[in-house]
Amino acid sequence: MNGIEGAAIRPLIRLRGVSVRFGSVQALRKVSVDLQRGEFIALVGPNGSGKTTLLRTLHGMLRHQGTRELADPSVVQAMVFQRPFMLRLSVANNLRLALWLARVPRVEWAGRAELAMHRVGMAGLWERPARALSGGQQQRLALARAWAIQPEILFLDEPTASLDPSAKKEVEALLAGFAADGMTMVMSTHNLGQAKRLARRVVYLDQGEIQRDLPTEVFFGDGAGARADQFLKGEMAWQLES
Amino acid sequence: MDEPGAELPRGASLSALAESVGTAVELIVRADSVLLRTVGLSLAVSGTATLCAAGLGLALGAWLAVAHFPGHRALVLLLNTLLALPSVVVGLVVYLLLSRSGPLGSWGILFTPTAMVIAQTILVLPVIAALTRQLVGDSLRDGGDQLRSMGAGPMSCALLMLVHDRWAVLTVLIAAFGRAIAEVGAVMVVGGNIDGITRVMTTAIALETSKGDLPLAMALGLVLLVVVGVVNLGISAAQRGHGSALAGVR
Numbered sequence: 001m002n003g004i005e006g007a008a009i010r011p012l013i014r015l016r017g018v019s020v021r022f023g024s025v026q027a028l029r030k031v032s033v034d035l036q037r038g039e040f041i042a043l044v045g046p047n048g049s050g051k052t053t054l055l056r057t058l059h060g061m062l063r064h065q066g067t068r069e070l071a072d073p074s075v076v077q078a079m080v081f082q083r084p085f086m087l088r089l090s091v092a093n094n095l096r097l098a099l100w101l102a103r104v105p106r107v108e109w110a111g112r113a114e115l116a117m118h119r120v121g122m123a124g125l126w127e128r129p130a131r132a133l134s135g136g137q138q139q140r141l142a143l144a145r146a147w148a149i150q151p152e153i154l155f156l157d158e159p160t161a162s163l164d165p166s167a168k169k170e171v172e173a174l175l176a177g178f179a180a181d182g183m184t185m186v187m188s189t190h191n192l193g194q195a196k197r198l199a200r201r202v203v204y205l206d207q208g209e210i211q212r213d214l215p216t217e218v219f220f221g222d223g224a225g226a227r228a229d230q231f232l233k234g235e236m237a238w239q240l241e242s
Numbered sequence: 243m244d245e246p247g248a249e250l251p252r253g254a255s256l257s258a259l260a261e262s263v264g265t266a267v268e269l270i271v272r273a274d275s276v277l278l279r280t281v282g283l284s285l286a287v288s289g290t291a292t293l294c295a296a297g298l299g300l301a302l303g304a305w306l307a308v309a310h311f312p313g314h315r316a317l318v319l320l321l322n323t324l325l326a327l328p329s330v331v332v333g334l335v336v337y338l339l340l341s342r343s344g345p346l347g348s349w350g351i352l353f354t355p356t357a358m359v360i361a362q363t364i365l366v367l368p369v370i371a372a373l374t375r376q377l378v379g380d381s382l383r384d385g386g387d388q389l390r391s392m393g394a395g396p397m398s399c400a401l402l403m404l405v406h407d408r409w410a411v412l413t414v415l416i417a418a419f420g421r422a423i424a425e426v427g428a429v430m431v432v433g434g435n436i437d438g439i440t441r442v443m444t445t446a447i448a449l450e451t452s453k454g455d456l457p458l459a460m461a462l463g464l465v466l467l468v469v470v471g472v473v474n475l476g477i478s479a480a481q482r483g484h485g486s487a488l489a490g491v492r
Contacts, residue, residue: 061390085387097402103393
């Protein structure tokens with residue numbers, strides 16, 4: 001079921017009947033979902049429910065059965081992973097690399113990189129080796145690297161899962177800022193409190209299927225349904241307040 | 243067949259060792275012109291062979307880390323098997339190719355340093371390619387998804403990992419250089435150990451051993467170790483200079 005059905009605008013990404021299999025494991029089963037411009041979707045569900053697989057399928061990183069349609073094939077996408085991978089280069093060169101891979105004209109590199117570093121509050125760390133940064137700083141750099149290419153869609157795979165509470169807060173503030181700017185975002189998370197704070201729509205997955213796709217307030221109200229409710233009860237006690 | 247050293251009286255081995263150390267020091271201090279020429283040729287041949295093999299081996303290893311095709315596993319298995327390639331076999335193959343009656347005999351380069359470079363390139367190519375494949379494969383498991391999500395194609399990912407792992411790549415090249423400069427079979431067969439033309443450290447050592455001058459042979463061996471040690475020291479210093487800020491950082 002789709003929570004935002006009937007929208008007149010063509011979705012940025014549309015999945016129809018998408019299935020993904022890894023060997024003998026069926027990671028996604030005939031999933032259909034639309035991603036509209038400006039949305040902030042949280043993908044939640046138990047371990048192994050298919051959140052990361054759905055995220056990567058939306059991003060176009062996985063082979064799948066079924067259809068994946070883009071509103072525009074040239075739509076710019078970026079992804080931030082739970083553990084950001086930084087090349088053993090300086091902060092500046094990691095940013096330049098992202099811009100080069102995204103085929104951003106060279107004349108724009110300096111301006112975009114500088115803006116991105118200011119945006120994540122790391123303007124003074126320009127020449128530092130990226131791998132010498134703390135976990136929270138590396139995640140902010142990963143966000144800067146993604147933001148610098150000005151993506152229309154940003155995918156986030158449990159972006160704060162390996163961060164301490166203060167770094168988590170900083171990253172959440174940045175994500176809220178991106179959302180306020182109108183960036184479309186899809187985030188997988190185990191942290192239901194974070195989903196509630198940031199997302200406008202929650203997609204609940206279980207055993208590779210979308211069980212619920214609802215506006216956040218409905219999902220966390222009484223619209224989750226029995227199985228999702230069970231999941232919420234199991235998680236809420238220790239996740240919601242973090 | 244008895245080896246020359248087998249006839250040394252008991253206790254003579256230790257005195258021969260001590261004598262060889264003294265001879266080695268003397269050769270180095272005196273900067274013997276023949277020694278310098280031999281060391282120079284050793285470094286030139288093995289250094290050039292390592293560079294040639296690096297050009298091919300780094301690209302081959304990086305490609306094998308990302309390529310998928312029928313027979314890929316067999317090729318990797320073959321490459322790993324070639325790590326144990328005996329140098330004398332490489333020498334024989336190159337000799338057959340370059341000898342006057344061989345397919346490349348018209349080049350007329352047998353018993354020249356060029357032939358020695360070709361043989362050593364073939365010898366160390368599998369070392370560089372196999373270790374590079376492993377290195378790049380490991381790094382891709384760590385960060386390949388990130389690079390792909392940023393728009394890098396498979397080969398771009400692999401080449402970026404070579405940049406990422408550049409100090410480890412340098413260690414691979416040092417290992418390859420070590421294998422090249424320490425081998426004797428290939429350069430002996432295709433070079434012929436001609437004094438002043440194709441004589442390198444290892445063939446000189448083999449010659450002195452066969453003549454029974456064990457202290458001099460041992461001394462040349464020590465000089466070879468010192469030379470390689472100095473080269474490695476220089477590379478390590480460069481590594482520390484450029485990479486100290488990243489040391490131990492993951």
